[in-house]
Amino acid sequence: MSKVQTLPATVGVGPENVTGCKIRRRRHGIYEIAYEDDTSTPQLLSVHPFLDAFWQIRESAPYAQALVTDMVKLAPGAFVTYMMTTVWRSISSAINIYFLSLLFNLLDDSFTSGRLIPEAYRFVALSWVSCTLIGLVVDRMNARSNDDLCNQLKVHFLPQLIGASLRVDLFSMEDLHTFFPLMLRFESEVPGVLFLQELTQLTRSILVLSSQVVVILHAISFKRSPDREILMFFCLAHPLIRWLTPPNGIGSSAYVYWTDNQHFKRMKALFGLTFSHQYRADLMLDGITSSIESEYKQSAEQLVHVTDTEPFPWVSGLRRSWYWDLCVCITLDLPLAVYALMLPTRLSPSSITSMALLQQATSALALSLGECGENTSSLRSLCSQAKWLYDAIDYQSIVPQGMGPYPCPNGSDKGMKISFRAVTLRYPGSSHDAIQNMTFDITPGQLVLIVGGNGSGKSSTLKLLARLFESTAGEILIDDQPLISYDIDQLRATMSFLPQSPAIYPASVKENICLSLPPTLEISDEQVERAAQMGGCSTWISRLDDRYETQLQPSFDIEGWAEGIFGAVSEGLKKELARHKVQRTSISGGEKQRLAASRTFMRLNNRETRLVVVDEATSALDPVTEQNILSEFRGSRSGKTMIFVTHRFHHLAKDADQILCMKDGSVIERGTHNDLIQADGEYAKLYNAQAA
Numbered sequence: 136m137s138k139v140q141t142l143p144a145t146v147g148v149g150p151e152n153v154t155g156c157k158i159r160r161r162r163h164g165i166y167e168i169a170y171e172d173d174t175s176t177p178q179l180l181s182v183h184p185f186l187d188a189f190w191q192i193r194e195s196a197p198y199a200q201a202l203v204t205d206m207v208k209l210a211p212g213a214f215v216t217y218m219m220t221t222v223w224r225s226i227s228s229a230i231n232i233y234f235l236s237l238l239f240n241l242l243d244d245s246f247t248s249g250r251l252i253p254e255a256y257r258f259v260a261l262s263w264v265s266c267t268l269i270g271l272v273v274d275r276m277n278a279r280s281n282d283d284l285c286n287q288l289k290v291h292f293l294p295q296l297i298g299a300s301l302r303v304d305l306f307s308m309e310d311l312h313t314f315f316p317l318m319l320r321f322e323s324e325v326p327g328v329l330f331l332q333e334l335t336q337l338t339r340s341i342l343v344l345s346s347q348v349v350v351i352l353h354a355i356s357f358k359r360s361p362d363r364e365i366l367m368f369f370c371l372a373h374p375l376i377r378w379l380t381p382p383n384g385i386g387s388s389a390y391v392y393w394t395d396n397q398h399f400k401r402m403k404a405l406f407g408l409t410f411s412h413q414y415r416a417d418l419m420l421d422g423i424t425s426s427i428e429s430e431y432k433q434s435a436e437q438l439v440h441v442t443d444t445e446p447f448p449w450v451s452g453l454r455r456s457w458y459w460d461l462c463v464c465i466t467l468d469l470p471l472a473v474y475a476l477m478l479p480t481r482l483s484p485s486s487i488t489s490m491a492l493l494q495q496a497t498s499a500l501a502l503s504l505g506e507c508g509e510n511t512s513s514l515r516s517l518c519s520q521a522k523w524l525y526d527a528i529d530y531q532s533i534v535p536q537g538m539g540p541y542p543c544p545n546g547s548d549k550g551m552k553i554s555f556r557a558v559t560l561r562y563p564g565s566s567h568d569a570i571q572n573m574t575f576d577i578t579p580g581q582l583v584l585i586v587g588g589n590g591s592g593k594s595s596t597l598k599l600l601a602r603l604f605e606s607t608a609g610e611i612l613i614d615d616q617p618l619i620s621y622d623i624d625q626l627r628a629t630m631s632f633l634p635q636s637p638a639i640y641p642a643s644v645k646e647n648i649c650l651s652l653p654p655t656l657e658i659s660d661e662q663v664e665r666a667a668q669m670g671g672c673s674t675w676i677s678r679l680d681d682r683y684e685t686q687l688q689p690s691f692d693i694e695g696w697a698e699g700i701f702g703a704v705s706e707g708l709k710k711e712l713a714r715h716k717v718q719r720t721s722i723s724g725g726e727k728q729r730l731a732a733s734r735t736f737m738r739l740n741n742r743e744t745r746l747v748v749v750d751e752a753t754s755a756l757d758p759v760t761e762q763n764i765l766s767e768f769r770g771s772r773s774g775k776t777m778i779f780v781t782h783r784f785h786h787l788a789k790d791a792d793q794i795l796c797m798k799d800g801s802v803i804e805r806g807t808h809n810d811l812i813q814a815d816g817e818y819a820k821l822y823n824a825q826a827a
């Protein structure tokens with residue numbers, strides 16, 4: 136039995152001081168939980184969910200206020216209708232209790248006085264039914280205003296979030312603290328809507344609870360003593376206990392959790408392998424499909440007696456101490472039991488109506504208190520939702536933006552000039568430098584070849600040039616000005632990068648070729664066909680059913696089905712859905728590279744380009760196509776600096792004005808092919824290895 140199996144399901148561990156605040160640890164099955172020990176909050180308050188939450192939301196409350204103000208501005212009518220109808224829906228259960236108590240009081244009076252007043256009963260009945268009918272209309276108005284509000288929020292916030300998400304640079308993406316980019320579920324997730332839902336829930340819970348308490352106390356006040364006092368005590372005992380009970384074993388603190396359990400990790404990995412479509416072909420080819428099941432079973436058996444359900448904050452996840460649960464149960468059911476015990480000695484119509492009222496009141500209160508308990512933990516999330524939204528919209532990239540225009544007037548018309556001065560790059564979270572103290576110059580119009588072994592830093596050099604990453608030390612100059620001084624969008628518009636694994640977008644072949652051009656530019660079919668020909672994909676495109684209009688994978692189609700309330704989706708419905716599915720074509724690695732090359736040629740032919748970078752972009756091509764594409768690039772050299780990164784550099788070496796040979800993040804040799812062959816160093820070794 137492994138060490139973790141001998142641990143009890145939930146264990147508390149003493150506080151530990153990490154970075155100034157006390158971190159408490161607790162074990163929950165295979166999980167280790169850490170949470171902050173907030174000793175600044177008095178003990179009573181720390182178990183008091185409402186006040187506890189209040190302390191923690193102070194920082195983000197202004198954002199919540201701003202979001203509500205924005206909603207009012209965006210759709211004043213819909214917002215007011217939504218909130219008013221929410222108020223009505225919240226107090227409807229209290230209204231029911233109110234009418235019930237009116238009815239009981241009438242019954243009480245009738246039994247005591249022996250006189251029935253039919254008008255009074257009629258009035259109660261009619262008013263009750265009217266309120267129910269109003270409720271029906273209110274429900275519809277609530278749903279309608281909710282839809283209106285959601286539409287407005289989507290139109291207002293989604294474009295801003297898209298803009299903000301696109302501002303996240305690669306450097307920030309690798310930083311663990313960056314909360315972008317996010318993938319919203321396009322059809323259903325509307326920014327701000329979760330906030331609205333939680334706001335509604337909270338308003339509802341508070342209103343339901345307070346209106347019920349008011350109505351119950353009002354109804355009880357008509358009872359005679361000692362009925363009145365007994366009812367009041369029992370009605371208040373349960374809410375009071377619920378109020379004091381901590382929501383779970385930790386309280387309302389936030390926490391993080393993780394597991395080091397090797398069996399569990401193994402099971403998760405095997406589970407992922409089994410159910411992810413992407414691994415299936417490799418699993419079959421590697422012949423390990425049959426062993427996965429038995430391996431999973433072996434690991435699962437090791438954990439058969441250990442809790443591995445995630446430590447969710449609600450009671451069933453992180454259990455609180457048993458005596459709190461006992462108090463909650465007893466105060467819920469005890470009142471009726473005690474009342475029942477007392478009935479034989481003092482049976483009267485009044486005690487029967489009191490008992491019915493008590494039953495109705497305690498169950499309604501228990502229900503709304505339960506809801507309220509769940510919602511207090513979301514009070515913090517309500518405010519942090521709003522904070523997240525505004526923080527996201529205001530997101531500023533870690534990489535600072537320059538202001539200088541590019542190209543600058545004094546730049547050479549032969550192409551881009553590039554200078555690296557003692558440049559070093561260490562990726563975020565990495566323990567070693569990918570580029571070390573690198574210095575070189577590329578003059579305008581040069582054709583440069585960068586060669587070197589795997590991991591020597593060739594691609595990293597290019598990423599620095601495009602400012603996808605920021606150098607850790609040193610300086611990069613473009614046309615003698617610091618790279619960081621230029622407006623990065625203008626600079627990138629004059630660069631054309633052709634990577635090894637280009638992205639193929641879920642669009643048509645033609646759109647994929649024309650993608651990097653301004654949408655305002657008029658493009659003729661001849662221009663597209665010319666670019667396709669230069670990239671070597673005309674023959675492939677001519678074989679496609681819809682030629683340039685063929686839609687390519689991946690697909691972002693919108694399709695779905697719902698099983699409905701009473702039935703499964705029939706074959707007929709499935710066929711109907713299939714009829715509306717857009718047929719998309721998958722393409723091979725080599726075809727991708729050809730298509731991306733065509734995109735680059737389209738750009739070169741139609742936009743001012745001062746730098747062309749080709750990074751292992753022909754590795755999947757057959758030698759003839761590779762030669763053709765490379766000679767097309769050479770033919771487009773005029774006015775451009777060109778950098779080629781390739782392991783197969785034989786046919787380019789003699790044309791290169793300069794070759795940079797890299798090793799371990801540094802340029803170790805630099806010169807023309809003849810210089811480097813004569814030097815008989817690293818480059819000569821690589822070249823001769825290819826020739827052999």
Ligand SMILES: Nc1ncnc2c1ncn2[C@@H]1O[C@H](COP(=O)(O)OP(=O)(O)OP(=O)(O)O)[C@@H](O)[C@H]1O
Nearest residue numbers: 562563565569587588589590591592593594595596
């Ligand atoms: N995003 C990244 N985060 C952390 N380290 C990285 C990242 N990208 C590259 N590296 C590391 O930087 C070093 C240089 O990688 P780079 O991709 O620049 O090499 P390369 O010469 O282009 O290699 P190859 O010929 O295999 O494409 C390697 O050690 C690599 O693991």
